[in-house]
Amino acid sequence: MIVQVDNLTKKYKKEWVLQGVQFEINHPQIVAIVGPNGSGKTTLFNCMTNLLSINSGTIKVLEKDYKDTSLFYDVSYLQDNRILYENLTAYDHLQFVCSVMKQPSTKIVEVAKRVGMESYLKKPVQKFSLGMKQHLLLAMAIINNPKLLLMDEPLNGLDPSSAINMRKILLELYEEGTTIMISSHNLDEIDRLTNTIFFMKDGQILEESLKNYNMKQYFLNVNNLAQAKDKLNELSVSYTVNKDDQVVFYDNETSFQDVLIHLNQNDVLVEDIDIKRIGAEKRYLELFERTVSE
Amino acid sequence: MKLFLFELKKFAWTKKFLIILIALVCSVVFLFIRNVLFQDYAQEQKNEEIALFIETSSSKDSGYTSQLERLGNNEEVEMKQELNLTVLNLARELRNVMATEDDWKTELTVENRLLVAISEYKATGEDYPISDEDISHRIAMNHTLLDLEIPPEFEHYSTAFPNFLKQVVDLFISYSGLIIVLLLIGEIMTREFENRSINLLFTLPLNRTKLILGKYFSALLTSVFTFFFIIAVGALIGKLFGAEGSFAYPVLIEKEGHLYYMSTMDYLQFVVLLFAIMLLFVIALYIYYSLVFKHLLASLLAIIATLIGGYQLGNFINWTPFAWVNPFQYTIPKEAILYQNEHLFYQGISVTLLATLLLVVISILRIKRNFN
Structure with a gap:
């Protein structure tokens, strides 16, 4: 001990x-x-x-x-x-x-x-x-x-x-x-x-x-933002679009694969992917959301 | 030992310590230069005093003459006039001796005759511009100097080595010694509590007893070094640039209503001894206050108030046995030696040492209780 x-x-x-x-x-x-x-x-x-x-x-x-x-x-x-x-x-x-x-x-x-x-x-x-x-x-x-x-x-x-x-x-x-x-x-x-x-x-x-928390933040540059948004809505993925017109979402690796396949199948070209591991940050926001917004 | 050395370094490796040492050297040098420059001034003051006596007696003589003219024969006034005339003649004689002869023995002998005459004159109830205490002190001092065959020095402007050293000790140890100590060790724990650097010591495998003792002895050593430094600078300047003088030069003390004298050497030893005892006590008290208040200003105010309060209480309570239990009587060590009418100078030594020990033990217990 x-x-x-x-x-x-x-x-x-x-x-x-x-x-x-x-x-x-x-x-x-x-x-x-x-x-x-x-x-x-x-x-x-x-x-x-x-x-x-x-x-x-x-x-x-x-x-x-x-x-x-x-x-x-x-x-x-x-x-x-x-x-x-x-x-x-x-x-x-x-x-x-x-x-x-x-x-x-x-x-x-x-x-x-x-x-x-x-x-x-x-x-x-x-x-x-x-x-x-x-x-x-x-x-x-x-x-x-x-x-x-x-x-x-x-x-x-x-x-x-x-x-x-x-x-x-x-x-x-x-x-x-x-x-x-x-x-x-x-x-x-x-x-x-x-x-x-x-x-x-x-x-x-x-x-x-957070070993199994697998919290990552994905930043996708796509060739057609409007179409990408539609397709993501179809998948019920929770996402945001940042000021650089990047699609940003948190998810685990499995659903990330699903997102990529779905976008690809629907002719949305993912030009660039930036992945940030944000387990602590994500969990922190979940736990302290009220405190932060206050 | 590791903590002691570290604490010592913390004291000594500061600009403040260097500035204090430089300021002390400058002050001692300034004091000596002042004494040299004021030799003539001191002589002039003595001449002015004689001139004042002559003027006072002359004016009183005129007053008595007109009184006698007005009243006719009056034994009391005649007696006073006669005594006043004696004073006047002796004052004139002293002025002549001071102006013409370079014989200090004759000067002291005439001065004593003058002072005795003034004393007799004042005994008739008349005023004279010198206090009875001053008369008795000066007569005693002159007698002693004549007995010891030591030429007189100006009390406040002497350049003789022993007398200058005594002046340095009086000024920088007796009167301002404790202020210098507080300047040196003021931040010993308080600043550490304020900026939390004490937490470094508390998160090391250090015994709390050793922590207090390390701080205590490093503060003590720094203070002792500083005062030896002052004495050394005073001695060096006095020896190199001052007149020879004698360490047997008398220092008058009042003891149980009588006047005695001790040699300058004895006096210096006693002052340093009493100051050293007070130093032990004040450092212990300050460390205790630092632990209680954990704040520089609060601790300084507390210790100053305690020292002044304790000292004044000692002066207020003239009951002789009180001196055995009052640890504050050496706040000004010089006074404890010079004025021993109500109590003797050694009476407070044991209680001061005991109080020191108690404070150190209480401080150790406090730090153990709060941080252990």
């Missing part, structure tokens, strides 16, 4: 932020926590790491009580960049974390290389961009090869190449046996990382595996 949260509640003043949250993670995996702002994602991580006291419930991490500080030899928490000390260098931060984690000092350069921050290792944090700070936070979080890595919005401020690099590192860590719990608003990235998503709604978790 890696994480076991049972009936966790947390109240801020008069508002319940977490209401009977419960879930288990029994084997190494990447789990995304998705939910609107204020849904309790950060609160959940803060409770799991004992940064916040809980009102009721139990939390066990790696078979230990969550209050046991020795847990942090195996658990890392990538928080927002305000935890960094502006006057100290990246090296100072890594050196400190490395020594507390009882890791050899060679790990500093090693992890800096892995994250891609060797060039600014000796610069003070106050000269860092948002992305550079995220790199440092990631380096600090993985220097101990954690068994569990909690990441709160790690993709904030990352340029595309850094985001790709972070995804690569996370997938490598997962391959090495690290369980990663990641909260993010970037649903595209989530889709690329995992099928296991905990949607947070009303202070509770709806555990979802």
Whole structure:
């Protein structure tokens, strides 16, 4: 058992932020926590790491009580960049974390290389961009090869190449046996990382595996839009037409095949197809439609 | 040790720390230059004081003469006139000695005779532009200087090495030492709570006791370094550019209604000792307030209010046993040494150390309770 949260509640003043949250993670995996702002994602991580006291419930991490500080030899928490000390260098931060984690000092350069921050290792944090700070936070979080890595919005401020690099590192860590719990608003990235998503709604978790959800978004360029619309209506496919005159619809692969065959049989030429995997986004919209429209 | 070094780095690797050190060096240098430039001014002030005595006594003499002309023979007025004349003559003599002779012993001897004469004159119920306290302090000081054969220095404008060092210690340790400490360590935990950087420490395998102790000792070491630095700068400037002087130079203290003196060396040692004890206490108190308020301004206001309140309470309650239980009496260490009428300077040492220990323990328990 890696994480076991049972009936966790947390109240801020008069508002319940977490209401009977419960879930288990029994084997190494990447789990995304998705939910609107204020849904309790950060609160959940803060409770799991004992940064916040809980009102009721139990939390066990790696078979230990969550209050046991020795847990942090195996658990890392990538928080927002305000935890960094502006006057100290990246090296100072890594050196400190490395020594507390009882890791050899060679790990500093090693992890800096892995994250891609060797060039600014000796610069003070106050000269860092948002992305550079995220790199440092990631380096600090993985220097101990954690068994569990909690990441709160790690993709904030990352340029595309850094985001790709972070995804690569996370997938490598997962391959090495690290369980990663990641909260993010970037649903595209989530889709690329995992099928296991905990949607947070009303202070509770709806555990979802999108493995069989097969949610994809199709963008079709057709030679005759009017005819294509008629034919799709015949099939009762729910679709929209975007500003580029592309036919856009969500469906599973079987019905996509049906759509293509049907259009082809009716002389509608599909000139180009763009497929986007949007499992998390689709499910998110379904779950939070009311919240979003509000 | 890892946390201690990290905390030390957080203190020392800041512009603020550098600015404080530079400001302190500039202030000490400025103080010395001021003392050099004000030597003539100090002498002039002394001359003006004598001139004031002469003018006062001359005018009083004219007053007595006209009183006697009006009243005829009056023993009391005659006696007062006689005493006033003695003062006048001695003041004139002192003025001549100061102007013509370069003999400090004669000067002090005449000055003491003058002060005794003024004291006798004031005992008749007449006014004179010098307080009784000032008279008694100056007589005692002059006697001591004559006994020890140490030439006098201007109290506020001395360039002699020991006297200048005493002035530096009084100004930068006794009076403003705690302000400097708060400037140095003000952000020790409060800023970390405010910007949540404390969460980094809370999500590392660090023992909460060590966390508090690491912060405490790093703050202590930074403060101690800063004050040694001030003393070193003062000593260096005094030694290189000041006059030789003597560390046996007397410092007058009031003790149980009597005047005593201690050497400048003893005084410096006691002030530094009491300040060090207060430093232990103030850092512990500030860490506790930081944990309670988790806010820079609130913690600073709380500690300033506590220190001022505690110190004033000590002054207000003159009951001798209170000194055994008041940990705030060394807020201005100099005062605790110079004025020992109601209580002796060492009476608060044990309670201050005990309060320090208690605050550290309470802080550890608090951080364990809230974050463990």
